[in-house]
Amino acid sequence: MKVLNSMLDSDESNLFRVVRAVCLASVALVARAAGAQERDRPVPDAAEAYPPKVFPDRVILTYAGDPAHTQAVTWRTDRTVANAQGQVARADHGPQFESQARSVPAATVPLITKAGRARCHTVVFEGLEPRTRYLYRVGDGTHWSEWATFQTAASGPEPFRFLYLGDAQNSIKSHWSRVIRAAFACAPDARFIVHAGDLVNHGTDDINWGEWFQAAGWINAMIPSLPSPGNHEYEKSREETARDSSPSITGHWRAQFALPQNGPKGLEETAYFVDYQGARIISLNSNESLEKQADWLHEILGRNPNRWTIITFHHPIYSSAKSRDNAQIRQLWQPIFDKYHVDLVLQGHDHTYARTGLQTASTGDSSSSAANPGTGGTVYVNSVAGPKQYVLDRKPEQKRTAEGTQLFQVVSIEGDTLRLEARTALGELYDAFTLKKRPGLANELIEQGPGTPERHPPIPAEKPKAKATATLRN
Numbered sequence: 001m002k003v004l005n006s007m008l009d010s011d012e013s014n015l016f017r018v019v020r021a022v023c024l025a026s027v028a029l030v031a032r033a034a035g036a037q038e039r040d041r042p043v044p045d046a047a048e049a050y051p052p053k054v055f056p057d058r059v060i061l062t063y064a065g066d067p068a069h070t071q072a073v074t075w076r077t078d079r080t081v082a083n084a085q086g087q088v089a090r091a092d093h094g095p096q097f098e099s100q101a102r103s104v105p106a107a108t109v110p111l112i113t114k115a116g117r118a119r120c121h122t123v124v125f126e127g128l129e130p131r132t133r134y135l136y137r138v139g140d141g142t143h144w145s146e147w148a149t150f151q152t153a154a155s156g157p158e159p160f161r162f163l164y165l166g167d168a169q170n171s172i173k174s175h176w177s178r179v180i181r182a183a184f185a186c187a188p189d190a191r192f193i194v195h196a197g198d199l200v201n202h203g204t205d206d207i208n209w210g211e212w213f214q215a216a217g218w219i220n221a222m223i224p225s226l227p228s229p230g231n232h233e234y235e236k237s238r239e240e241t242a243r244d245s246s247p248s249i250t251g252h253w254r255a256q257f258a259l260p261q262n263g264p265k266g267l268e269e270t271a272y273f274v275d276y277q278g279a280r281i282i283s284l285n286s287n288e289s290l291e292k293q294a295d296w297l298h299e300i301l302g303r304n305p306n307r308w309t310i311i312t313f314h315h316p317i318y319s320s321a322k323s324r325d326n327a328q329i330r331q332l333w334q335p336i337f338d339k340y341h342v343d344l345v346l347q348g349h350d351h352t353y354a355r356t357g358l359q360t361a362s363t364g365d366s367s368s369s370a371a372n373p374g375t376g377g378t379v380y381v382n383s384v385a386g387p388k389q390y391v392l393d394r395k396p397e398q399k400r401t402a403e404g405t406q407l408f409q410v411v412s413i414e415g416d417t418l419r420l421e422a423r424t425a426l427g428e429l430y431d432a433f434t435l436k437k438r439p440g441l442a443n444e445l446i447e448q449g450p451g452t453p454e455r456h457p458p459i460p461a462e463k464p465k466a467k468a469t470a471t472l473r474n
Ligand SMILES: [Fe+2]
Pocket: 167, 169, 198, 230, 232, 349, 350, 351
């Protein structure tokens, strides 16, 4: 011991260096062997990876009603939880708010997946004050989430911004997580997050949803989501495959998202709209019942008191991946967008970035509106947030494009101007434009991109599936 102490107290002797080197080498060998074992282990199934527990998880804010006076929250537990509830109080600087909290009982539905039997609970907090910060928690009276904050909308037009994300879909935990976190870091005051479909790759696979909720974490508990369903949220059940019938939306959708039921009958919580501080945000379901939604669009756009109209859905009007074209959607819906002067359309599906100028069905590109100020037109954006990337199909209407790039978008609305910024997963500005409303004239489009070269790195040859809309139902 005396010898060892003297070795430790003094500069290391040669002997000690040798002993230490041997020890470190042994540790490295053991670690490498453990790493190899780790890699050889099978991927855990949903029950092992994301088991429901008595404590709430997958807590997510959505809108089920007027965002100035209501706030919906949904979460998951195991099936032992029978007394689910939410509590809400006006936010305060200190912990005193808790004594003012009121409890609201939850509506509960079962969610049966490969992870086992779970329950999804939803509370809609009602009677809230506009433009006010609240704190809330969810649980069963014993097992609670943390208190998280949200802010109600103002009751009239006021500036705000929101996030828009294209397909997350693949390697969600490993590769999409950094994008949603970068988006939050860039715009922590975003009032909601628009997801333009294909949130996951396999809509009925609980492990996909486990990754999606884990990647977004508490961001979902603080910023409401407005998801629109993609084709990957539609999967055939065994019975549908046996009957050779069309796929239906995953049971996860309505169980875990409490969305407005103001859409056409049969499309509740997939086609819906929310009015937010002077903007009407509409989700269309581009997977089915297109004609029914065209009728509904006439109805809700014909009596729209908002200054701005933004529509999101999955399958783009202007496809930007090779071998793709959603002609049926374009022919049915674009003339309606033109008629009611829809300002902006936010889409996914093509796993590329492609943003148009001001487009109409009849006149094509009318971006040089100074020459033709009455023509109008809508800006169409396709974007992708996840790692799956397709080869771009170059088209004349595209003003800015990217391949091999994960992006998020921040949309800011203030009075007569709307600005969209597309940023890469590293937060770098990639594309930007402003739409300006002008009295008696069509929108003016002002290009404000960074002027950097477009990103077109080589994309591994994975062909997107053609006939992407073959499963559409009318
Ligand atoms: Fe996709």
